[in-house]
Amino acid sequence: MKTLKKNRSVNKKRSKRKSATRHKKVSVQSFTKRDAWDVIVVIMLLTIVVYFSAYVRNNQFAVSVWPVIENVNITGRTDAVDHDALKDIIHAHTASGFLHVKMEHLEKELENLTWVRQATVQRFWPDTLSVNILQHSPIARWGDAGLMNTYGDLFFPNNVEPFRSLPMLYGEEPRAKELARTFENSMQQLKPLGLQLRGMFEDERQSIVLVLKDGLVISVGDGDVSEKIKRFITAHDQYLAKNLNEVKKVDLRYTNGLAVEWKSPQFAQNLAQHLGMEPNL
Secondary structure: OHHHHHHHHHHHHHHHHHHHHHHHHHHHHHHHHHHHHHHHHHHHHHHHHHHHHHHHHHOHHHHHOOOOOOEEEEEOOOOOOOHHHHHHHHHHHHOOOHHHOOHHHHHHHHHOOOOEEEEEEEEEOOOEEEEEEEEOOEEEEEOOOEEEEOOOOEEOOOOOHHHOOOOEEEOOHHHHHHHHHHHHHHHHHHHHHOOOEEEEEEOOOOOEEEEEOOOOEEEEEOOOHHHHHHHHHHHHHHHHHHHHHHEEEEEOOOOOOOEEEEOOHHHHHHHHHHHOOOOOO
16 A cells, blocks of 8 residues: 555656646746847847947048938929029038028028019928018119018119119108108009009108109198198199199298299289289298
């Protein structure tokens, strides 16, 4: 009996050892497979890193400008803008790549071009730059060398000869926008009379002189320009309209009334006698 129990005990121990061995083998086999996949992944990552590092060393410039700007779309009117200068500026700012374009700097440099009033730059991933140009639209000359746009801004192109037909304004540059508004208002007041305003000049005392298309000079002086033009309109409707071709100058620099300088003294004398007035009104 003792021998039988002993054998059973031995068999149980052997069975436990076999079971433990079996578990160990399974555990070892499972670890080995997982570890193999980890090794493969690590090797792949190292290969990629080594390849990329070598590529970067051999292609530093290409990497630094990635992604490269392939498309530049320029919109807006640019017929008066220096196209070569425009392209040179854009190229200088885009050569460093899509991510390195300094938008505000590019816009400011474009706006330094003579005919560019405003530039707006946008990026569109991954390789497109959009540049919109707002070109100056001149409405008047500023003295002999400058032009004024629709916003009252001044700019000074190399050649103003093509714009000799535009009206001329002149005064102190800080007052350009105010003069533009005064000019526009005066032009609208005179338009119903069939009179075309061709020039407006303001001296350092802010005394204004208007010049009509036919050469008639209207000395407005300082103060309320609109009210003084109304005084001129009243005189025009009463007696100047029929003889306007004979008028050389109208002086509105009075608190009330106005003075008229006639081209011909004899005509002034005859008209004054006819109207029962002094030659200078």
